[in-house]
Amino acid sequence: MLLNQLVEINEKGSIASSVNFGMLDDLEKNLPLCESFIFNYDSTKPELSTVGILDAVRRSYHSPNQPNIHLMIQQYGKGKSHFAIAVANFFKKPFHSQEVQGILSQVEKATSAKNQAISEGLKLFKQNQRHQHLVICLSGDIGGDIRKQFLQQLVKSLEAAGIQDSLAHHICSEPLRYLETLNPENRTKAEKYLQSNGNPDGDLNSLIRLLRENNSDVISSVKKIAFKITGFTPDFTADINIQAILEDLIKNHCIGENAHFQGILILFDELNQYLKAWAADDIGAGGTALQNITNICENYKGKIALLSFTQIHPAQGVGISANVILEYQKIATRLAPKDGTTYNPASSLELVIENLLLVKNASTWQTFSSQWHNTLRREAETAFERRIKIYKKKGWSFEEFYTHLSEGCFPLHPLTAYLLCNLDFTQDRTAIQFIKGDVKNFIATQPVENAGKANYIYPIALYQFYMKLHIIEKTNSIN
Incomplete structure (x- = not known):
């Protein structure tokens, strides 16, 4: 049996860089971003996974008893903004759209061997919707009064839905x-x-x-x-009341038989940059705009939700002047309330690779596992106990290591998977290039076993890949 009968590559999965909400309006960029985001999922710790966060936002509209203020904390370059694009499309597009189908396909890949119920729940949520959500996307790195940006994005979203003069x-x-x-x-x-x-x-x-x-x-x-x-042109939008606008939208467009929307979702990317600007000049940054939004979230649970994205927890107050720290902390508390939900999703390359290498057929995998289970565990135990100490220091159990770097990455040997994820010169996109190139070719041409042993991709293959890459880069630089 060839490896390509057992496992396959997640061909569309990728990690996009320099993503921003402006790409939502670019058809050539938006759809590929929806189809390519690599979700991850841990049924024991859903708050540490992107599928779990998406489902938590969904539950915000399920019941007034569910939290509806959400905060995702993740470092630069780990896919926050790419995820934000996926979330925006999931809630604003209809079930049969290519964007939603692409997102659901990646969710299914991440959950198929762990918890299909959550994947089915998200699918049914979209199938059963009478209306889509009104999605308002804000970015803290744009600068200026956030109320202006809010109004611009809201007008654009309403016009796209065919609603005129509601504001x-x-x-x-x-x-x-x-x-x-x-x-x-x-x-x-x-x-x-x-x-x-x-x-x-x-x-x-x-x-x-x-x-x-x-x-x-x-x-x-x-x-x-x-x-x-x-002699001056006034800005009549400077004092708009975001709270009153959102309340009107909920009452007139999200409730009753004539509703246009299922609810409202506000996505706030680069929150930390906005909070720094607010601390330096609260009036210039929009005054009580964030309080207005969180007030409405509190008053209309089940109809509106807020999901913010930041690199550090707002409560840390990094770079905030002592003169304004008390007022700042009041804002931070609103964005991460005790009855809300704060997430620190895993963003390691291990989870990316695990969801790039997929089981092709469950029954075929079961047959393979019954024969090679002991071998996979033995190789993983040797690597975990004798060769690789870093994961113990990180607090990983052996079962986590086995799931993510042995069984979940086959045919990569655990040592190969470890090196791919941890070498200093390895970048996420380079690792994906290795998977979609050398690993894909290996899977297409090699059998499951070789000379009576499981046919692993050993670290030498990774070395050869980087040598080849180095030669190509050197040639390009000379040219």
Whole structure:
């Protein structure tokens, strides 16, 4: 029997770098990101796995008793933003879309030998939805007032759903207040300016009437009036009330027979960068915007959820001035409340490789395992007890080592798997290149056993791969 009858490569699985929410609007990038994210899953510690986090967010809409404020903590370069793209698509796209099907396919690969119930639960969740979720994606590395970014992303999401003017009364309130509070002298200046332009929207009273009717088309005229009077163009979105907007959206678009959305999901990437900006200038960063969001999450459990992404726990307050640390801690507590859920998912290369090498057929694997189980365990025990001490120091049990680096990585020998994951010059994408190149070719051409022994890929193959890679890189640099 050939190895390709026993195991196969997760062909679409990859680790994408430099991912951001802007890629959601790029069809050529968005779909591959959905199809390629490599999920991992641990049924004993679901909070340490990306499948577990996705399911926890799903449960936020299952019951008002479920936590709906979630925080994912993971270092740079480990796939947080790639995961965020997958989560956004999972909730905003319909079940039959290529994006959701690609995500569910990777979830199934990660859970097939561990817990198919969670995979089926996520699948049924999408199948049974009457509506999709309204997903609002925020990024803390963009800078500026987060309320502006919130409004921009919300308007874009609503327009994509075919919903017009639902925010008009929130957007029109500040321009209306500005015109209504003009003193007589400035009213005269405003009227003269409008007359000089031919009154395209009518006189001042007409503008006020249109704004009271929530006609946002005339806001540009109000800005021009303000510039004529003061020499400055006002930002009428600076004082929008995020809490009131979200409450209106839930009541008018997420509840009842005429609902457009199943609920609202807010994704906040690069939270740590935003919090640093907020601590330096809270007004410039958006004032109470985060409090507004967490207030709504508390008041409307089951209809809205927040998932934030950061490199360090907000409560640590790294780089925060002592002058503002107390106010900062109040914000941090809201983002990681005791009844919420904070996750530190495993992001090791071991879990990536395990989910790149997949069992092709369960019954064939069972036959193989009954014959070679003792061999796989013996090789793993020798490596774990005598050759590799790092995993004991990390707190791994032998069973964890066996699951991830022996049985889960076959035909890689445990020593090969260890070296692939831990050599200083090994990067995640280089490891994937080895799996999809040399390992794939080995699986396609080699039998399960060789000379009466399990046909492992030994460390020499990894050495040869890196030598070949080094020669190619050296040649390219010369050229």
